[in-house]
Every structure is written in C-alpha cells, then in structure tokens.
Amino acid sequence: MSDLNNRRLEIDALRAIWAIRHHGGITRAAEALGLSQSAVSHKIKRLETSLGCELLNRKAGATAFTTEGEELLDYAGRILGLHDEALLSLSKTTLAGRIALGLTEDTTCSALAHILGRFRRLHPDVSVRTQVRMSLVLRAMLEQGELDAAIVQVFAHEVRPTDVILFRETLHWVKHPSLLLPQTASVPFLSFHDDCFYRHWALDIGQDGGIMLETVFECASAAGIIAAVSSGMGVALLNERHLRPEMQIITDRFPVPPDLVYVVRRGRKVRNAALDTLVAEIESEISRYGGLALAS
Amino acid sequence: MSDLNNRRLEIDALRAIWAIRHHGGITRAAEALGLSQSAVSHKIKRLETSLGCELLNRKAGATAFTTEGEELLDYAGRILGLHDEALLSLSKTTLAGRIALGLTEDTTCSALAHILGRFRRLHPDVSVRTQVRMSLVLRAMLEQGELDAAIVQVFAHEVRPTDVILFRETLHWVKHPSLLLPQTASVPFLSFHDDCFYRHWALDIGQDGGIMLETVFECASAAGIIAAVSSGMGVALLNERHLRPEMQIITDRFPVPPDLVYVVRRGRKVRNAALDTLVAEIESEISRYGGLALAS
DNA sequence: CCAAGCACATGACAAATTTCGATCGTGGCA
DNA sequence: TGCCACGATCGAAATTTGTCATGTGCTTGG
Incomplete structure (x- = not known):
C-alpha cells in the first residue's frame, strides 16, 4: 500500500466495481463497459493493491463483495453520481x-x-x-x-x-409444481389488469392455439400475481425478474411468449x-x- | 470533445484545479501537489479539451476561473470530499x-x-x-x-x-498613514485580549527595546483591531491575512516581530x-x- | 470420476497517457 | 527597457492501461 496521501481512486475503477455489482460478475461488467475481461480484472486488482485490502471474495464461485468492497461500493455510487452530474452540468445548455x-x-x-x-x-x-x-x-x-x-x-x-431501447425482458409461462394441468380442462390464468397487454396476447393465443384460458385471478401488481402463482392458483406470464425458486417454468403445450x-x-x-x-x-x-x- | 459517454473527470485533475484555486496559480499548485508546473498545466489543458470548454481565463496576469471553472470547482470540492472520506474509511481501524x-x-x-x-x-x-x-x-x-x-x-x-506544523504566519507592525509617531511620545498600542501572547511579546520588547507602548485599545476579535488600525487609533501587531490595503507596515523603529x-x-x-x-x-x-x- | 464449460487471474507485450525538463512567450514592474 | 514571475508548449522518458494468450479453480452433466 502506497502512502496514504498519494493514493487515489480512479473514476474508471469505481465505475468498474459498480458495474460488477450491477451486472453480477467481472465478465458481464467488462462487456457492459466495453472492455475486455482481463482489463476489468486488472483494474480491480490495482484498486485492491492500492487500497491494501481485498474487495472481492474470489473463494466462492459467484463473485461476492467483501465488507470493504461493499463499503467502497457505497462511496463509489455517491462519487459517480456527483461525477456524472458534474459532467452533465458542464455540457448543459440552458x-x-x-x-x-x-x-x-x-x-x-x-x-x-x-x-x-x-x-x-x-x-x-x-x-x-x-x-x-x-x-x-x-x-x-x-x-x-x-x-x-x-x-x-x-x-x-x-x-x-x-424507440430508445432500455432493456429486454423475457416472459415465461409459470406455475407452481403442485398445480396439474389436465389436457381436457381449461387452464386457470392469473392476469394483470384488463389493460395489460401480456393478457391480450395470452387471450389471443388462446383462440389461435386451441388452448382455453380462463381468467381466475386479476390483480394490478406483480406481487399479487406472484403470490397467486406460488399458492398454485393457476398459470401466469411473468418476466424473469419476478421468477421465484419455487416456480416451475412451463415449456411445453403453451406457445413461446414473445420477448418484451x-x-x-x-x-x-x-x-x-x-x-x-x-x-x-x-x-x-x-x-x-x-x-x-x-x-x- | 469526445463522446459524452466516454468522458470522465480524473480525480487528479480535480485535485489540481482545486489546488490552483487554493494556492492561487498553477506554479504554486504544482508545488503543493509535488508535480512539475508543466504537468499541472497539461492536466488542466486535458480537462478543458475533454470538457470542451475553458476553465481558466488566461488573458489576465492572475489566473482567474471562468464561470464553467467555478462550476466545476464546486463539484470538484464535493467529489474530492467524498473521495478522501472513502479512502479514509477503507483504511480505518475501529x-x-x-x-x-x-x-x-x-x-x-x-x-x-x-x-x-x-x-x-x-x-x-x-x-x-x-x-x-x-x-x-x-x-x-x-x-x-x-x-x-x-x-x-x-x-x-x-x-x-x-509539534505538527499547520502553517506559518508573519506578524507585522501596522498603522494607518494618518497616524504619526513622534520619537518622544509613547506609542499607542492596539491589543488583543490580555492573554494574547503577541501582546506579551509586544510589552516585553517595550522594556527591552526602550520603546514605550501604551495600550489604548483592547479587543478580543481581529475585526475590532482592524477597525481601530484603519481609523488611526494606534499601531498593532497583525498577521498577513488581516492586512488591508490602507494599512501601512512599519519597518523601522520597532524590532522585527518573530514569526508565528x-x-x-x-x-x-x-x-x-x-x-x-x-x-x-x-x-x-x-x-x-x-x-x-x-x-x- | 472425468471432460467440458465458465469465470476469473496472470504475464508479456503494445498502446496510450502522463510527467519532466527545457525552452519560449507574455504581461507586470522597477 | 530589461528583468522577473508565470504559464504554454515541445520532445523524450516514464508510467499506466488495455489486450491477447494462457493458466487455474470450481461446477456440472454424463
């Protein structure tokens, strides 16, 4: 560790650890930052030696942050926020x-x-x-x-x-393992609000694909749908970020949902x-x- | 100016412009940062080109900041504050x-x-x-x-x-030009509080140096002394940072004050x-x- | 239990950036 | 007018940063 006075945190390095946290892993972060994996790896290593402590816990398979890492992450977020705002502020027009x-x-x-x-x-x-x-x-x-x-x-x-694309989401048909779907009966469907367009698509394919969907539950919030699925009330269309371990993704019988x-x-x-x-x-x-x- | 996304503010550059402000000039700042003058000059230049605007106003003799410079300075202060705190936070012991x-x-x-x-x-x-x-x-x-x-x-x-030295200060004997000091009369002295040790020194030299000081004004705050000097009430011992243009530094007759x-x-x-x-x-x-x- | 796959580390080397020393230009001042 | 302090600028040297190629360790599925 060099002398305390000569140390500094590179903005790029802070952005790197921030990206690692938010993309879950060095390789993913490197991709997002437009750098090679080794570059990001090196960056973190340099940061660690300059600070004289470990930031990432490499023992486990998944990249986990150490206590110091989490602490730095907090500062990194704040510093980057200010930094980016400064940048914008200086290039702004009235x-x-x-x-x-x-x-x-x-x-x-x-x-x-x-x-x-x-x-x-x-x-x-x-x-x-x-x-x-x-x-x-x-x-x-x-x-x-x-x-x-x-x-x-x-x-x-x-x-x-x-259109400016923000991010993509994949939809899945899901149900709880305890829910069985006999071929003959209609399928209990858990739906968002009337105006939700997943639902429109779901009901449309019902007609085209010969699958009978019956809406048995309707709720505007994702939390409600999740609870209903987990309790085995029916099948639902959920995006990946709402999946829970106990849910079962249905891969057959239903048509593949389009990406969102x-x-x-x-x-x-x-x-x-x-x-x-x-x-x-x-x-x-x-x-x-x-x-x-x-x-x- | 490079693409907005790839721009970044180097911590070192921010520290540089901060130092320029607080030491009044590139050369001085370079010295404080332990760099050469050209390095700091380059740093600012790079910062300017990356931001696409002038930070310093080079026309005048003294280095002045542009509006953008002042704006960045504000952010720089906040970013550096966070940065330094992060650094400390990571090297702290409980x-x-x-x-x-x-x-x-x-x-x-x-x-x-x-x-x-x-x-x-x-x-x-x-x-x-x-x-x-x-x-x-x-x-x-x-x-x-x-x-x-x-x-x-x-x-x-x-x-x-x-002792850990924070900074040095030079004391001066000062008076207003309108105040004349005849050789024969005692000198009217404007003094800080009783316990101020400038005053102790001043009264001591009065005995040693054969100069008769008569305390005609006593005030605990520097502002009071400054006002008294400016109105010609007497002479005082003031440090450089309290000098005003209308004050006259007395170089003869009185012994040179020791540095503080x-x-x-x-x-x-x-x-x-x-x-x-x-x-x-x-x-x-x-x-x-x-x-x-x-x-x- | 092994081979494949994934995620990360590491070392050598190339590219870029940064710094320095020297030199030059300029404005203020005696 | 000449000096002085301050800053800009240039080429060379030093340092930093990134990439490619490769190595290591862990997980996984047959």
Whole structure:
C-alpha cells in the first residue's frame, strides 16, 4: 500500500466495481463497459493493491463483495453520481419548457427516478410532468398527443426505429409444481389488469392455439400475481425478474411468449429541445451502465 | 470533445484545479501537489479539451476561473470530499475512546472543521470534546492535562519536535498613514485580549527595546483591531491575512516581530490511538493540500 | 470420476497517457 | 527597457492501461 496521501481512486475503477455489482460478475461488467475481461480484472486488482485490502471474495464461485468492497461500493455510487452530474452540468445548455412524460409502474423505481431528479436540478426552468400508467394506456396517450414521450413495454417485434431501447425482458409461462394441468380442462390464468397487454396476447393465443384460458385471478401488481402463482392458483406470464425458486417454468403445450422490450417512445411530431436532452441523458446512462438498473 | 459517454473527470485533475484555486496559480499548485508546473498545466489543458470548454481565463496576469471553472470547482470540492472520506474509511481501524481537543478561534473556521466532522462520521465511537480558547490558555490546559491535544499558535522558535506544523504566519507592525509617531511620545498600542501572547511579546520588547507602548485599545476579535488600525487609533501587531490595503507596515523603529506558527501540540504523556489517528488525518490533509485553508 | 464449460487471474507485450525538463512567450514592474 | 514571475508548449522518458494468450479453480452433466 502506497502512502496514504498519494493514493487515489480512479473514476474508471469505481465505475468498474459498480458495474460488477450491477451486472453480477467481472465478465458481464467488462462487456457492459466495453472492455475486455482481463482489463476489468486488472483494474480491480490495482484498486485492491492500492487500497491494501481485498474487495472481492474470489473463494466462492459467484463473485461476492467483501465488507470493504461493499463499503467502497457505497462511496463509489455517491462519487459517480456527483461525477456524472458534474459532467452533465458542464455540457448543459440552458433549457426551458414543458415535458409531459409517461412511465410504467415498473420503471418508476428504477434509475429513471435518479435521472429525472438530476434533470430537475440541472434544468430548473423545465417543468416535467410525469404520469404513471400501464403501457397500453400510455401508448394511447402518446397517439393522442397527451404525452411528449413515455417509457413503455412493447413486444420485441414492435420496436420502432425511433424507440430508445432500455432493456429486454423475457416472459415465461409459470406455475407452481403442485398445480396439474389436465389436457381436457381449461387452464386457470392469473392476469394483470384488463389493460395489460401480456393478457391480450395470452387471450389471443388462446383462440389461435386451441388452448382455453380462463381468467381466475386479476390483480394490478406483480406481487399479487406472484403470490397467486406460488399458492398454485393457476398459470401466469411473468418476466424473469419476478421468477421465484419455487416456480416451475412451463415449456411445453403453451406457445413461446414473445420477448418484451422497455423503450422510450416519443410522441408524434414532438420537437422539443428539453425532451431531446432528457432522452439523450437516458440513452447515455444506458450505454454507460449497459442497461438501466431495475428494482427487482 | 469526445463522446459524452466516454468522458470522465480524473480525480487528479480535480485535485489540481482545486489546488490552483487554493494556492492561487498553477506554479504554486504544482508545488503543493509535488508535480512539475508543466504537468499541472497539461492536466488542466486535458480537462478543458475533454470538457470542451475553458476553465481558466488566461488573458489576465492572475489566473482567474471562468464561470464553467467555478462550476466545476464546486463539484470538484464535493467529489474530492467524498473521495478522501472513502479512502479514509477503507483504511480505518475501529476506534473508540475520548479526545479532549483545544482550538483557537481562528482555526475553528478552517478546514479543521471538516476534518473533525468527517472524523465523527468515520469513528462514531470516539467522543471528541472540543473547546475554543486563546493559545496561551490552551497551552496551560495542555500542561495541566485538561486537554489531550490543542491547535495553538506559538513563536516559530518555540516549535517542539513533536509539534505538527499547520502553517506559518508573519506578524507585522501596522498603522494607518494618518497616524504619526513622534520619537518622544509613547506609542499607542492596539491589543488583543490580555492573554494574547503577541501582546506579551509586544510589552516585553517595550522594556527591552526602550520603546514605550501604551495600550489604548483592547479587543478580543481581529475585526475590532482592524477597525481601530484603519481609523488611526494606534499601531498593532497583525498577521498577513488581516492586512488591508490602507494599512501601512512599519519597518523601522520597532524590532522585527518573530514569526508565528500554528501547530498541533499534544499533551504530555498522552497515549491514545484515536488521537493518533486524528492527528495523522490532519497531517495528511496538510501534506495533500500543502497547508490548511484558513478563513481570511 | 472425468471432460467440458465458465469465470476469473496472470504475464508479456503494445498502446496510450502522463510527467519532466527545457525552452519560449507574455504581461507586470522597477 | 530589461528583468522577473508565470504559464504554454515541445520532445523524450516514464508510467499506466488495455489486450491477447494462457493458466487455474470450481461446477456440472454424463
């Protein structure tokens, strides 16, 4: 360990350990950072020798952080936050105006919240009006010009060239092992709200694929659906981040669900400098971290 | 300017512009950072090109910051604060105990306050009791074991090997030009409090040097003395950071005042791990910035 | 129990960045 | 006007950082 005064934490190294945490592993982090695996490995090693302590616990198979690692991670988050804000602050142009933005409930708790908060701070003259609705509702509002932009879920094959992709999600048919599905009977289906478009797709395939789905449960929140699946009430369409160990993924009988994508979609013919900047910031955040961190 | 995503602010560069501000100039900053002048110059240049804007205004003789420079400076301060705290936090040992610390009024408003605040955060189990008194009082308290350590002013020739030097100060005899000092009359003297040891020295030389000083004004705060000097009430001993343009430095007739030094002085036979750490942190802060920033 | 696969570490080398010393230009000042 | 302090700039040297190729250890499935 060099003398305390000459030590310093490289911003890049901090971003590396941050990426390791949020992508779960060095290899994944390297990919997200656009570096080779060995480069990231070296970075961490250098960080460790300069600090004179272990940051990662290499014993186990999965990369785990040591106590010191967790501690540094906390500082890293704060330092990077300030750093990125400084960068934006210095490249900002004075913006004013009004943005009507739509979000889904899912994305509200993601890094989006930070981006929006920072945007407010950096551009106090822009008023951002945010509304949380379901994807289908948001899309309708976009069409009618009620929103300037929205963060919505769409099927992967529906992505438009102007959409900004935030991250992808895979849907699975799931059920609890205790639930048996006789060929003859109709399938009990656990569904999100009426306007949820998983549900639309599910009911559509019901007609095409000759599978009879019967909606036996309806709930707007993922937590409710998860509970219902776990108690064996029926089958549901869930994305990967909601899967629980006790759930069983159904691979036969049902058609493969299409992939979902979260995108930033802009309203028709909206020309708005403030919105351009906000979308650019979201894009930059994504490319920097290789996707938005979502609360799971 | 490279792509927004690939830009980053080097910690070292931030420390450099911070040092430039606090030492007034690149050359001075380079010295404090232990680098060559050209290295610091380059650092700033790189920072500027990576940000795509000017940070320093080179037109004028004195180095002035641009608006962007000031803005970055603000972020730099916050980032460096976090950075340094992270560094300390990772090299800390669990400390507990009690520290009785003495300060002078002057140092209360300096970087010391930040160091103490950070120390509290990093070592919540150490209770730091701080008392503000004049240097002579503090020294007496140290002798009697009432304090574990104190930050006091002493004459440069009185510095002990165990003292940690914070910074030096030069005293000057000053008066307002309108005040004339006839050889025959006694000299009107503007004095700090009774216990101020400038005053002791001044009265001592009065006896030795054959100069008759008559204390005509007594005030505990520097502001009061400054006002009195400016209004021509008498002569005073002031340190450089309190000099005002309208004041006249007296170079003849009076003996040259001794230099003063602010030091951290530890109590006798105090063995205290927490105190060791605190003193070490103060030392490290000094060596990093080449002295403590004092409110002037 | 072995082979394959995955995730990370490591070493050598190439590329880039950073630093230094020297030198030059400029504005302030006696 | 000449000096001086300060900063810019340049080429060479030193240091840092990244990549490729390869090695190690752990898990997994046959």
